[in-house]
Amino acid sequence: MTALPIILISLVAAALLAAIRNYRLSANLNVLASLVSFLCAIGLLVSRPANNQYLLIDDLNIVFILLNTFVGFTTSVFSASYIAHELETGRLTPGYLRFYHAMFQLMLLGMNLALLANNIGLMWVAVELATLTTVVMVGIYRTHEAIEAAWKYFILGSVGIALALFGTILVYLAARPVVGASMDAMVWTSLLAHARGFDPALLNIAFVFLLLGYGTKVGLAPMHAWLPDAHAEGPTPISAVLSGLLLNVALYALLRFKLLLSANPGAIAPGPLMIGLGLLSLIFAGFMLYRRRDIKRMFAFSSIEHMGIIVFAFGMAGPLGNFAGLLQMTMHSLTKSAIFFSVGHVAQVKGTQRIADMGGLTETHPVLGWALVASVLAIAGLPPFGVFTSEFLVVSSSFARAPLLAVLVVFGLLVSFGALLWRITGVAFGEPRGPTGPVKASYLPIFAHLSLVLIAGIWLPGPLVTWFQHVAALLG
Amino acid sequence: MPHLDFDIAHMLAGMLVLASFMMLYQDRLYALLRVLALHAFVLACAVAWQARIQDAPGLYVTAVIALGFKAILAPWALHRIVVRLGIHREIETVVGIGVTMLAGMFLVALSLKVMLPVTAHAEPVAREDIALALSVVLIGLLVMVTRRNAVSQVVGFLSLENGVDLAAAGAQGMPLVVELSVAFSVLIAFIVTGIFLFRIRERFDTVDLQALDRFRGERG
Numbered sequence: 001m002t003a004l005p006i007i008l009i010s011l012v013a014a015a016l017l018a019a020i021r022n023y024r025l026s027a028n029l030n031v032l033a034s035l036v037s038f039l040c041a042i043g044l045l046v047s048r049p050a051n052n053q054y055l056l057i058d059d060l061n062i063v064f065i066l067l068n069t070f071v072g073f074t075t076s077v078f079s080a081s082y083i084a085h086e087l088e089t090g091r092l093t094p095g096y097l098r099f100y101h102a103m104f105q106l107m108l109l110g111m112n113l114a115l116l117a118n119n120i121g122l123m124w125v126a127v128e129l130a131t132l133t134t135v136v137m138v139g140i141y142r143t144h145e146a147i148e149a150a151w152k153y154f155i156l157g158s159v160g161i162a163l164a165l166f167g168t169i170l171v172y173l174a175a176r177p178v179v180g181a182s183m184d185a186m187v188w189t190s191l192l193a194h195a196r197g198f199d200p201a202l203l204n205i206a207f208v209f210l211l212l213g214y215g216t217k218v219g220l221a222p223m224h225a226w227l228p229d230a231h232a233e234g235p236t237p238i239s240a241v242l243s244g245l246l247l248n249v250a251l252y253a254l255l256r257f258k259l260l261l262s263a264n265p266g267a268i269a270p271g272p273l274m275i276g277l278g279l280l281s282l283i284f285a286g287f288m289l290y291r292r293r294d295i296k297r298m299f300a301f302s303s304i305e306h307m308g309i310i311v312f313a314f315g316m317a318g319p320l321g322n323f324a325g326l327l328q329m330t331m332h333s334l335t336k337s338a339i340f341f342s343v344g345h346v347a348q349v350k351g352t353q354r355i356a357d358m359g360g361l362t363e364t365h366p367v368l369g370w371a372l373v374a375s376v377l378a379i380a381g382l383p384p385f386g387v388f389t390s391e392f393l394v395v396s397s398s399f400a401r402a403p404l405l406a407v408l409v410v411f412g413l414l415v416s417f418g419a420l421l422w423r424i425t426g427v428a429f430g431e432p433r434g435p436t437g438p439v440k441a442s443y444l445p446i447f448a449h450l451s452l453v454l455i456a457g458i459w460l461p462g463p464l465v466t467w468f469q470h471v472a473a474l475l476g
Numbered sequence: 477m478p479h480l481d482f483d484i485a486h487m488l489a490g491m492l493v494l495a496s497f498m499m500l501y502q503d504r505l506y507a508l509l510r511v512l513a514l515h516a517f518v519l520a521c522a523v524a525w526q527a528r529i530q531d532a533p534g535l536y537v538t539a540v541i542a543l544g545f546k547a548i549l550a551p552w553a554l555h556r557i558v559v560r561l562g563i564h565r566e567i568e569t570v571v572g573i574g575v576t577m578l579a580g581m582f583l584v585a586l587s588l589k590v591m592l593p594v595t596a597h598a599e600p601v602a603r604e605d606i607a608l609a610l611s612v613v614l615i616g617l618l619v620m621v622t623r624r625n626a627v628s629q630v631v632g633f634l635s636l637e638n639g640v641d642l643a644a645a646g647a648q649g650m651p652l653v654v655e656l657s658v659a660f661s662v663l664i665a666f667i668v669t670g671i672f673l674f675r676i677r678e679r680f681d682t683v684d685l686q687a688l689d690r691f692r693g694e695r696g
Contacts, residue, residue: 121652125659132666151626154670158633158663159617162640165656166613169643172650173595173602181649201594 003055003116005040006069009033010109018102023087023094026101027080033105034076037112038069053187056118059471064115064252067330071244071337072108074445078341079104079237081442085348086235091141100140100235107133107241111249120168120186123253127164127217130246131157138234149229156216156226164213164253170206171260174198191260200266207270210257211277217250220311221281224304231300232353236344239296243303244337248329251307255314255475262317262476274315275405281308282412289419294353295346298423299339302379305416306332312409313394314475316401322472324393327460331386331453335378338449342372345441346427350434355423360432365439369428371446376424378453380417386456481529485646488522489608492642493584496615496635500580501573505558505565505627509551512631516547519638526605526645535645538657542641545661550634553668554627560672568624576622583614605646612639630667637664 013033020026044065048057057065083100086092092100110130117123135157139150168186175185178197184190195203216223231239258274261267285305292298310332313325345368346361347353361369378385391413398406495515502508520543527535558565569576591607616636620629637660644653 121656125656128659128663132663151670154667155629155633158667159620159636161663162613162633162636165660166610166640166643169640169647169650173606173647176647176649177597183651186651199597205590205594
C-alpha cells in the first residue's frame with residue numbers, strides 16, 4: 001500500500017472528466033473518484049507505507065489527509081445536486097461543467113499532494129496547483145464580481161506563494177551546511193532530524209517569510225483580503241472546499257515549519273507570532289461579521305475568525321493547546337462545509353445571496369432551515385456541538401497559562417457569537433421573504449457532517465482522543 | 477580565479493536591483509514593459525553565470541526560461557494586451573516618484589541590514605546574492621503597492637518573481653530549482669492570459685466608494 005493512489009486517482013479522474021460530455025455521468029464519476037480517494041486514505045490508517053524523498057505519511061498529516069478526502073467526498077455529493085440546479089438556471093453551461101469537474105479533481109490533487117509531500121519544494125508546487133485551480137473555479141461564473149474576486153485572490157495568493165518560496169529557499173540555505181547540498185536538504189524527515197544544527201538566524205527570517213506567505217493562504221488578518229470575495233463569488237461547493245480544506249492545507253504547511261523552529265534551540269519561538277496574528281484575525285473578523293449583507297461573505301469572515309482561533313491554539317502549543325487546535329480545526333472544517341452546503345441550496349431557492357432578501361426559512365423549508373440553524377449554532381460555539389468542546393478547550397488551556405490572552409479570545413468569541421445569532425434569526429425565522437419554491441437539496445452531506453460534529457460534542461471516542469493526544473505531543 | 481567569479485555574480489545581481497529601481501520611475505506603460513524585459517534579461521545573465529561558477533548545468537535551463545519566457549514572451553504578450561484592450565498608457569501612481577525611490581532605497585538598506593549578518597556563515601556568493609534578491613523582492617512588492625493599474629501591478633509581480641529566482645539560483649546546489657522555475661512560469665502564464673481573458677483594464681479599487689460597495693456585492 002502506498003500513498004500514491006490518492007494522487008493518481010484524482011489525476012486519472014481529472015483527465016476522464018475533462019473528456020466526458022454527459023454531466024450526470026461526470027457528476028457521478030466525480031463522486032466515485034472522491035469516494036475512492038477517501039477509501040484509500042482510510043487504507044493508509046491500516047497499513048502505512050514507507051516514506052521516501054517525495055511522499056511522507058506520519059501521524060500528523062494523516063489527520064489532515066483523512067479530513068481532506070472525507071470533506072472532498074461529501075462536497076462532491078453536494079456538488080452533484082448543486083450543479084444540476086445551476087444547469088437548469090443556465091448559470092453554467094455543459095462545457096463549463098466539464099471544466100469544473102476536471103478542476104475539482106485537480107484541486108483535490110493539489111491539496112492531497114501538499115499534505116502528502118515529504119519535500120518542501122514539492123509542497124510548494126502542490127500549494128501553487130491548488131491555488132491556481134481554485135482561482136479558476138472562483139471565476140467560473142464570469143460575472144464582473146466573480147472575475148474581480150478571482151483576480152484579487154490570484155494576485156494576493158501569488159504574492160503569498162512567492163514569499164513562501166523565498167522562505168523555502170532560506171530554509172534550504174539554513175539546512176545546506178548541515179545536511180549537504182542534496183535533495184535531503186529539502187526533505188521534511190531529514191530536515192527535522194538535523195534541525196538542531198541549523199543556523200537559527202536564517203531559520204527565523206525564513207519563518208517570517210513562510211508565515212506571511214502561507215499565512216496569506218490561511219486567511220490570517222491582515223492578509224485576508226482575498227478570502228471573503230473568493231468565498232462569496234465562486235460556486236458554493238468551492239466555498240465549502242476553500243473554507244473546509246484549503247485553509248487547513250496552508251495551516252499544515254505552517255505547522256510543519258513551526259516544528260522545524262521548535263526543534264532548533266537557538267531559533268525564536270514561533271508561538272507569540274502565531275498568537276498575535278491569530279488574536280488579530282479572531283477579533284477583527286468578529287467585528288466585521290456585523291456589517292455583512294451577503295450570506296456567503298458572512299460565513300467567510302466566520303472562517304477567518306475560526307482560523308484565528310486555530311492559529312492561536314497552535315501558537316499557545318503544549319499538549320493541551322495543540323489538542324484543542326487540532327480538534328477545533330476538524331470541527332470547523334466539518335461544520336463550515338455543512339453551513340456552505342445548506343447556504344448553497346438556500347441561495348439557489350432565493351436566487352440571491354443577500355441576507356435582507358431571505359427570511360422565514362424554517363417555515364418555508366423546514367428541513368433546510370433547521371439544518372442551517374443547527375449548523376450556525378454549532379459554528380457559533382453552542383453546546384452540545386463539537387465546536388463548543390474545542391473552543392472550551394482553547395479557552396481553558398490558555399486561562400491556565402495566560403489569563404489575559406484568554407480574556408481576549410473569549411471577547412472575540414462573544415462578539416462573533418452575537419453577530420451570527422443576530423443574522424441567523426433574520427434568515428431562519430419571522431415573515432418568509434423572497435421566493436419560496438421547492439428545493440432539491442442533498443441532505444446527506446449536511447447531516448453527515450452535523451452528526452459527526454454532534455457526536456464529537458457529546459462523546460469523543462477514546463481512540464480518537466489518544467490519537468490526537470499523540471499528534472499534539474508531536475507538535476510540541 | 478574565484479574572486480572574479482564572485483565579483484561578476486555580484487555585479488549581475490546588483491544590476492538586477494538597479495533594473496528594479498528603473499521600474500520605480502517609469503510613468504509610461506510601454507517603457508515599463510521594456511524595463512521588465514531588461515530586468516528578465518539581466519536575471520537570465522545572472523542565472524547563467526551562477527550555472528557556470530557552480531557547475532550546475534540545470535541552472536542553464538532556468539536561464540533559458542528566464543530569457544525566452546520572461547524577457548521576450550511575457551513583455552511582448554503584455555504589450556499586445558495593452559494595445560488590444562486599449563489600456564491607458566500612463567501609469568497612475570499612488571505616491572510621488574521621489575517618495576517611491578526613497579522607499580526603494582530604504583528597502584535595499586533594510587534587506588542588506590537584515591540578510592548580511594544572518595548569512596555570515598554562508599558562502600560569499602550566496603550571501604550577497606540572497607541580500608540583493610531580497611531587495612528585488614521588496615522593490616517588486618513596492619511597485620505592486622504603488623501602482624493602480626493592473627498591468628503595472630503584474631509587472632511588479634514579475635520582477636518580484638525574478639528576485640525569488642535569483643535567490644534560488646544563488647542557493648548553491650539547491651535541488652528542484654528547475655522544476656520550481658517551471659512551476660513559477662506556469663503561474664506567470666496564468667496571470668498574463670488572465671488579464672487578457674478577464675479583460676482587466678484597471679485595478680478594481682477606486683476612490684469612488686459606491687463602486688467599491690458594488691464590487692463587494694454588498695449594496696443595501
